[in-house]
Amino acid sequence: MQLCWLRADLRTADNHALWHARQRGPVVAVFIVTPNDWHAHDDAAIKVDFWRRNLIELAATLNHRNIPLQLLHAGHWNECPSRLLELARDLGASGLHFNDEYGLHEQQRDDAVSRAFSEAGISCQRYTDQxxxxxxxxxxxxxxxxxxxxxxxxxxxxxxxxxxxxELPPPNSQEPLARASSSIPDHFDGFAPPTPELQQLWPxxxxxxxxxxxxxxxxxxxxxxxxxxxxxxxxxxxxxxxxxxxxxxxxxxxxxxxxxxxxxxxxxxxxxxxxxxxxxxxxxxxxxxxxYPRVSRHRAFRPETEAVQWRNDPEGLAAWQQGQTGIPLVDAAMRQLLNTGWMHNRLRMVSAMFLTKNLLIDWREGERWFMQHLIDGDLAANNGGWQWSASTGTDAAPYFRVFNPVSQSEKFDPDGSFIRRWVPELAHLPARQIHLPPTGDLFSGGNYPAPIVDLRSSRQRAIDAFRSAGEPA
Structure with missing residues (x-):
């Protein structure tokens, strides 16, 4: 009997751990539910629900091959070694297989599981799959x-x-086992499922x-x-x-x-x-x-940029989070995120630069907000993108390069279609006004807020802040 521990690899096709486990004999798959850790890592409710729904589909696919899927529960990732060992002994499993995950805590957890199984005399095989x-x-x-x-x-x-x-094929079917698959709950504790309409966006x-x-x-x-x-x-x-x-x-x-x-x-x-x-x-x-594990510890990839003096601006942060900055493309992007759990890649850069450069708010605030709302939240990609935009990361945009969201809007949403969809207050405006509505005209902006910051002067403020932190001119 082989045990296959599934995490961010919820599929049967081209799954190295699952395929190799099945090559060694009959398999039982296992997934460990750790809501406390998901909260600690800012995983979005829509993302956790996506995992849950994919587990339901995966269990059905595995059942067609007579491979049961077991759900275990742990209060913290440090309980994973004991939970897995207990299941392995219960099954009489001779081996554990899993695909490596990345990030400081994930690697520590996986190393602890490997040590526990080695000390117990049970084979543990790890694979590069992600x-x-x-x-x-x-x-x-x-x-x-x-x-x-x-x-x-x-x-x-x-x-x-x-x-x-x-690409590896799905595992072969096996003879039925006495153990049945666990039932998947209609939600995981602390993570309310999104609306059915939102779920339908992400089958x-x-x-x-x-x-x-x-x-x-x-x-x-x-x-x-x-x-x-x-x-x-x-x-x-x-x-x-x-x-x-x-x-x-x-x-x-x-x-x-x-x-x-x-x-x-x-x-x-x-x-x-x-x-x-x-x-x-x-x-x-x-x-x-x-x-470079420091990026897992909320540290800048470029250590010298830790000296940048970010502004404490709770009101500006809240306006950005809720899509109420008065900059139409930024607000449309943030509302897309809130309503769908996803944001267009170009707009991730635009909205990130607006927060970190025009508002001069710490990139970590934006990184956290994105992780708390993205269905595709991924620590490495999210951190890399935010640090690029904030000029603190690898291959970072030079600190004096600041996307102008109005110019970006005029270039990539020239007729304002995207803005009209997500900022309906501006739907009546012609294309020449929608990218930056005139202020003080009730017939132009309606109840849409005036810009919370001047783009030109705030850009210069960011440049001055980076220069003061020791960045070369």
């Missing part, structure tokens, strides 16, 4: 982890050309993820390079939640892109190349998380 490459396996000539994405990408392309990781299960991937590949990928920055279009993959929960693997996504590009990484379809680039950004930030 990523194309194990963290630390792509290094500079001096043996250190890359700090610049373009150099990391070049090495990743070189390795992928040498060896393209294959659960491998079939839904595969269908979304196929639609993106067949209908949207060709124009992805040109359309990906336009928030008024349905032009992105919307697959980030499925990748974060492990309902899709990065290998499945990579192969889908390559199939649409005749197997090429460069040239051919610009959309496919651009999307592969996004998959590698995701990879890069996971490697950064492991190789």
């Amino acid at each position: 990523l194309l490459f194990a963290p630390g396996s792509l290094t500079t000539q001096s043996g250190t982890m890359y700090k610049v994405y373009s150099q990391f990408r070049r090495q990743a392309y070189h390795r992928l050309h040498q060896h393209l990781p294959a 659960a299960g491998e079939a839904a993820a595969s269908e979304r991937l196929q639609r993106f590949s067949n209908q949207l990928l060709a124009d992805y390079a040109d359309d990906r920055d336009k928030p008024d279009l349905d032009a992105t993959s919307r697959l980030s939640a499925y990748l974060a929960a492990g309902v899709l693997s990065p290998r499945q996504c990579l192969h889908a892109a390559l199939r649409m590009n005749q197997g090429e990484f460069d040239g051919g379809n610009p959309g496919a190349v651009s999307w592969i680039n996004e998959l590698l950004w995701r990879e890069f930030y996971k490697h950064i998380l492991v190789c």
Whole structure:
């Protein structure tokens, strides 16, 4: 008997731990419910509910193969070793299999589980599954982890050309076991489920993820390079939640892109190349998380930027959180997040720069708010994106580069369609006014607030703050 511990890998296809466990004999899958830790890590209720719904779909898929899925409960991740050992002994399991997770606490937990099973004389096998490459396996000539994405990408392309990781099939069916699958509750403690309408935006299960991937590949990928920055279009993959929960693997996504590009990484379809680039950004930030663990401790990747004097502005923070800043594109983005659990990637950068540069509020406040609301919340990607925008991270935007949200709006939402959808107070305005409504005119802005900050002077304030912290001119 083999035990397969599932976490952010809620699928049967191309699941290294599940496939290898089944190769060794009959399998029982297990998932540990740890609500206290999810709260501590700011996981959004919509994200936890997405896990729950995917567990229901996964249990059904596994049952077709006679593989039961057991739910265990733990008050804290440090209870995972004892919970898993107890189940392994109850089953008479000779081995435990799981795919590595990344982040300081996750790695400590996984190491503790490995030690406990080794001391108990039970085999424990770990696999690289969330990523194309194990963290630390792509290094500079001096043996250190890359700090610049373009150099990391070049090495990743070189390795992928040498060896393209294959997709593993789902595990074979097995003879029925006496143990049945656990029932999945209608919610996890402390995480109220979202509305059915919101759940329908994010259908659960491998079939839904595969269908979304196929639609993106067949209908949207060709124009992805040109359309990906336009928030008024349905032009992105919307697959980030499925990748974060492990309902899709990065290998499945990579192969889908390559199939649409005749197997090429460069040239051919610009959309496919651009999307592969996004998959590698995701990879890069996971490697950064492991190789530079200070970013797991709420520290800046660039230590010198810890000297920046961020402003304490509770009212400004609240206005940003609720989409009431008086800057239409920022407000539309924040309302999209609140209403869907997701935000367009271009707008994540725009709204993050507005908070950290125009309002000069600590990037950690924004990072936390995003994690508390995103269905695709991922520590590495979220932290990497926020530190990039705040000019504190790897490959960071220079501190004097500050996206002007009005210019961004005029460029990427020229007729104001996206703004009209999420800021209906401005729906009546013509395109020439909607990006920054005139103030003091009741017929123009209605009950929409005036801007809470002047974009030009606040940009200069941010530049001065970084210079005062010792940034070179």
